[in-house]
Amino acid sequence: MKKDIFDEIIGHLRELQTQDKTTFIAPEIVNEFFTDTQAAPKPESVSVPAQASVPADPVDPAIASMTLEELNSSAQKCQKCPLCTSRKNVVFGEGSPNADLMFIGEGPGLDEDQQGRPFVGKAGELLTKMITAMQFERKQVYIANIVKCRPPKNRNPLPEEANTCLPYLQRQIELIQPKVIVILGAVPLKYLLNKVGITRLRGQWDSYNNIKVMPTFHPAYLLRDPKAKGVTWNDLQQVMKLFGKVHKK
Numbered sequence: 001m002k003k004d005i006f007d008e009i010i011g012h013l014r015e016l017q018t019q020d021k022t023t024f025i026a027p028e029i030v031n032e033f034f035t036d037t038q039a040a041p042k043p044e045s046v047s048v049p050a051q052a053s054v055p056a057d058p059v060d061p062a063i064a065s066m067t068l069e070e071l072n073s074s075a076q077k078c079q080k081c082p083l084c085t086s087r088k089n090v091v092f093g094e095g096s097p098n099a100d101l102m103f104i105g106e107g108p109g110l111d112e113d114q115q116g117r118p119f120v121g122k123a124g125e126l127l128t129k130m131i132t133a134m135q136f137e138r139k140q141v142y143i144a145n146i147v148k149c150r151p152p153k154n155r156n157p158l159p160e161e162a163n164t165c166l167p168y169l170q171r172q173i174e175l176i177q178p179k180v181i182v183i184l185g186a187v188p189l190k191y192l193l194n195k196v197g198i199t200r201l202r203g204q205w206d207s208y209n210n211i212k213v214m215p216t217f218h219p220a221y222l223l224r225d226p227k228a229k230g231v232t233w234n235d236l237q238q239v240m241k242l243f244g245k246v247h248k249k
């Protein structure tokens, strides 16, 4: 994959870490990366505005008491929606069951369907770089999707498919209890927060069941429109700041 803003940030992080063992990204270094992107980063501290929390729908009683392992095995056998007929693998999700940070995308693509893992194709490579640039390791976070089976031809999940699958994700969130959820793109925005307009709402803190939510662009969109990486990086920095990963001034 061509080098991008996240490669540059990761490269500088590694350099800086070898110098003084402190992990940070200096604002002047970040600014360099924004010369050809849409907007400059906001180095000032971020306050999280009070938001009306979107209450989760009640979790399906059949799965409300399941552990993560039980939930996974139930999903592996699931035939609740038509996506079960064309899938090769159920992509349940992966990462730390104690993750403070969770990423939610829309659904598995071809690579994910073949491997049974979320975000392993080109968009997955970019997401891994985004996570690394945020000074997390991929294994420290949890990654899941709105639907666990691949929609044919990578189309968006239909409302009935998304709504049928949603209880699995709701229970995953309930069990993992992340401090922050990063929503990747319009599909999770629609089905998790019941909102439309990712371009308008990205970068604005929201809330799901009292968990802070940061909507931003999906990595697949960033592959199509690399200029949007700049504003996406702004969004991710807001999340980093909540975790104390601030830029040194």
Ligand code: SF4
Residues within 6 Å of the ligand: 075, 078, 079, 080, 081, 082, 083, 084, 090, 147, 148, 149, 161, 164, 165
């Ligand atoms: S997408 Fe979800 S609800 Fe549909 S078959 Fe797969 S696991 Fe079941």
